[in-house]
Amino acid sequence: DAGVIQSPRHEVTEMGQEVTLRCKLISGHNSLFWYRQTMMRGLELLIYFNNNVPIDDSGMPEDRFSAKMPNASFSTLKIQPSEPRDSAVYFCASSFGGGGLSGANVLTFGAGSRLTVL
Amino acid sequence: AQSVTQLDSHVSVSEGTPVLLRCNYSSSYSPSLFWYVQHPNKGLQLLLKYTSAATLVKGINGFEAEFKKSETSFHLTKPSAHMSDAAEYFCVRGSQGNLIFGKGTKLSVKP
Numbered sequence: 001d002a003g004v005i006q007s008p009r010h011e012v013t014e015m016g017q018e019v020t021l022r023c024k025l026i027s028g029h030n031s032l033f034w035y036r037q038t039m040m041r042g043l044e045l046l047i048y049f050n051n052n053v054p055i056d057d058s059g060m061p062e063d064r065f066s067a068k069m070p071n072a073s074f075s076t077l078k079i080q081p082s083e084p085r086d087s088a089v090y091f092c093a094s095s096f097g098g099g100g101l102s103g104a105n106v107l108t109f110g111a112g113s114r115l116t117v118l
Numbered sequence: 119a120q121s122v123t124q125l126d127s128h129v130s131v132s133e134g135t136p137v138l139l140r141c142n143y144s145s146s147y148s149p150s151l152f153w154y155v156q157h158p159n160k161g162l163q164l165l166l167k168y169t170s171a172a173t174l175v176k177g178i179n180g181f182e183a184e185f186k187k188s189e190t191s192f193h194l195t196k197p198s199a200h201m202s203d204a205a206e207y208f209c210v211r212g213s214q215g216n217l218i219f220g221k222g223t224k225l226s227v228k229p
Contacts, residue, residue, distance in 0.1 A: 007154070043208070043219040091161055105212065106152070109161035 004110035006092050012116045018080040021113045023092030025073050032065055032075050035091040035108060043091075049075065061086075082117045089114045122151075123200070133194045137181075137196040138225045141209030144190070150212030151192045153183055156222075157198045157205045165207075168192065183229035199227045 005024040013019055025032055033048040047057040052069045060067070064083070069075045079086055093107040125140040143149055153165040157226040166177025173185045183194045192197075194207060204227045 007173070042221050093162075105217075106164055107162075107217065108169060109154075109163070111159075111161045 003106050004092055004094050006090075006110035006113050008113055009111065010114045010116075012118065013082055014118050015083055015085065016081045017117075018078065019082045019086075019115060019117075021077040021092075021096075021115070022092050023075045023110060025075070025092075025094040026108055027073065029094035029096045029108070030072070031095045032069060033093040033095075035093065035109075036088045036111070037091060037112070038088045041116070047089075061084050079115075082115075084117045087115055087117050100112070122207050122209045122220040124207075124223050126136075126223050128222065128224045128226070130197045130228060133201055134198050137194070137199045137211075139194040139207050139225065141183075141192045141194065141220060142190050143192060143209075143211050150158040151185065152210040152212070152217075153177065153192075153194050154208045155205050156160065156208065159207055163192070165194070166197065177218065185228055199225075201227050201229065203227055 004026055007022045011019060034046040034048055038046050038101045044059055046059045047067045048055055049069050052072055065079055067077045077090060089112045091109050091112045093109045095105040096109045121144045123142045129139060131137055148170050149169040154162040155165050156162045156179045166175045166183055168175045168185045174182060176179050176182045182192055183192050185192050204225055206222045206224045208222050213217045
């Protein structure tokens with residue numbers, strides 16, 4: 001298995017532009033998580049899905065952020081319009097488990113997408 | 119609120135010497151605890167996992183961690199550091215509906 005695959009690995013864009021980050025889950029995994037990592041705030045959970053259904057999106061910063069799972073193996077995180085404070089590394093992770101995070105789930109992380117908004 | 123506290127933001131050791139990265143968790147009936155490692159410009163990789171089986175957990179790359187309920191600790195250790203161990207290490211607690219990450223400890227290894 002190729003693991004969790006994220007694209008793009010790096011993106012530089014200008015304020016106001018739309019950004020779309022993509023994630024392919026590990027085959028057979030049914031939970032998908034989006035995290036954001038910054039120096040100031042560390043790792044923050046943005047949203048997670050179980051069986052394609054969003055379970056907890058309380059970490060999504062604001063309406064500019066949206067995440068979807070159009071199918072069981074793929075997810076997108078969209079920022080529209082982007083702002084300089086959105087600059088961060090965005091990680092996608094997947095796991096196999098029921099009902100979201102049971103507390104014992106092992107997450108497999110992608111390599112991250114580094115976003116810079118000028 | 120349930121939490122994990124990594125006591126050191128930065129630890130520096132010499133190659134070949136022991137590594138100790140400290141983590142304390144807030145009290146809970148039965149925590150699930152993990153250590154993840156993040157090498158520069160890479161994603162997080164699971165080192166080891168505790169889920170109330172053996173209190174001494176062995177992980178990859180020679181790392182191990184001991185769950186001590188009396189001290190609410192889950193410190194990560196390795197007998198002899200290698201240059202390739204230089205990375206950031208995260209103590210993580212599993213909790214219903216979320217994983218709670220510590221702030222991370224950056225490990226530097228000097229030749």
